[in-house]
Amino acid sequence: MAENGRLTGTFRVKSGMAQMLKGGVIMDVVDAEQAKIAEDSGAVAVMALERVPADIRADGGVARMSDPEMISGIQEAVSIPVMAKARIGHFVEAQVLEALEVDYIDESEVLTPADEKHHIDKAAFEIPFVCGATNLGEALRRIGEGAAMIRSKGEAGTGNVVEAVRHMRAIVGGIRRLSVLEEDELMSEAKELRAPYELVRWVAQNGRLPVVLFTAGGIATPSDAALMMQLGADGVFVGSGIFKSGDPALRARAIVKATTHFKDAKAVAEASRGLGEAMVGREMGDLKAEERLATRGW
Amino acid sequence: MVGNGDGPRIGILALQGDVREHAEILRRLGVEPVEVRTEGDLAGLAGVIVPGGESTTIGKMLVSSGLLDGLRGYFYRGGPVWGTCAGMVLAASATTGPRQPLLGVMNALVERNGFGRQVHSFEKDLDVEGFDAPFTGVFIRAPFFEDVGPGVEVLSEVEGKVVAARGENILVTAFHPELTDDTRFHEYFLEEVCGIERS
Secondary structure: OEEOOEEEOOHHHHHHHHHOOOOOEEEEEOOHHHHHHHHHOOOOEEEEOOOOHHHHHHHOOOOOOOOHHHHHHHHHHOOOOEEEEEEOOOHHHHHHHHHOOOOEEEEEOOOOOOOOOOOOOHHHOOOOEEEEEOOHHHHHHHHHOOOOEEEEOOOOOOOOOHHHHHHHHHHHHHHHHHHOOOHHHHHHHHHHHOOOHHHHHHHHHHOOOOOEEEEOOOOOOHHHHHHHHHOOOOOEEEOHHHHOOOOHHHHHHHHHHHHHOOOOHHHHHHHHOOOOOOOOOOOHHHOOHHHOOOOOOO | OOOOOOOOEEEEEOOOOOHHHHHHHHHHOOOEEEEEOOHHHHOOOOEEEEOOOOHHHHHHHHHHHOHHHHHHHHHHOOOOEEEEOHHHHHHEEEEOOOOOOOOOOEEEEEEOOOOOOHHHOEEEEEOOOOOOOOEEEEEOOOOEEEEEOOOOEEEEEEOOEEEEEEOOOEEEEOOOHHHOOOOHHHHHHHHHHOOOOOO
8 A cells, every 4th residue: 555655565564574583482371461571572573362272272163363342452561563363264364353453463373264175365464464384385385475574383381392493394394305406397386385486486586485583382392492493483572472371571581592592502591490280281192183283274 | 704815804783683684785895794693703803884773782781791891992992983873772871761881981861762662663755964965764662862963963964963983983773774775875985984094
């Protein structure tokens, strides 16, 4: 949209916003008080939602976009960016979040999908979107739909980092593989990846995604955050891991510190001291197939 | 990244934000970027860039890492500094919003997120003092200077709001030249602020 010579909603402005979040931690919060704790602890943004993933798992039922009242309350409480989640394919929830002027929309598998076949046409919005991905093809399909930021999905609400590691390795490994292919191998690769050819070619030439790549789903400790950063994440989403732990403010600061100094084992060790109870984790083998959130979306 | 060449080295504050984008442009201009995370990293630098990011987050990390005083010391000993977006907020001496840690090395009052939330972020072609042709400014939840004091030269405005300015050894831009392919602001910083002679 153009107004006063100002061009809004360009892809550069959308993806640029995520570039400003790099090296930072984005924290799930359910009210203004938690949002303040997150901001004071050094979060680069907060994700406003009614229930953290661990509670969504425990409660069951359909998980939807949060109450606008609650989102507005958080927007008023902090000066850092506020993100919020829409259900996969629920473009009206996305329209509502855009009307509320949240800074980023997460089209998220943590909520119950509204459409089993189609994701939101994200290019049609002025507001930027972040989407989850379990592998390179999925990441490029979302970018093809207009996502301006990608996060590895992991398995939200488990406090178990194993799926986040699997997905990050799949994405980064996929990128590495593309970068050694010959030009004439790329179309076949695009077919295998089920991803837009132009994006496959861009990744092959540049050796990275065209948007920022964060990680999410199961990060519970400073070491988890540093592990994901060393595996190639540009930054970290922490959901249940902070406010389901014994001392949220202390743990939040520690995860921020470990994310900044992820290559410095002494700093990570220092950040990990005396944090109290971490959230109780779930073993993947104990999850039933229908409890797996990462399989939502395609 | 550790400097080993003979050429000038420019530091980029690497606590959080778009560090790589600045580094890539510096390399294209034949200058070696150095990531700055501790006070010791400031030694021997010909200039320091404070990149885009979240100013509250970077401000807190400046305090906890001891770099707030370190960077101030670098600046007051004459070290050239360029702040983009969050860096412009941090450079200011005062903010209209809630209190937050600031370097306070520029005589100016800053309005954080002055142009609004992300949905209002924009690109706009700017007239810049000393530039022959317009420069495309990429503004992301950008600040502006509500007011500037003596010693601050305004380089560009958007609808009467200051979005680029400089002092003796400081440059600030509310927008992100590092998100464009246009290297003129980086060249301006290197040549006019850092005094680096480039062929």
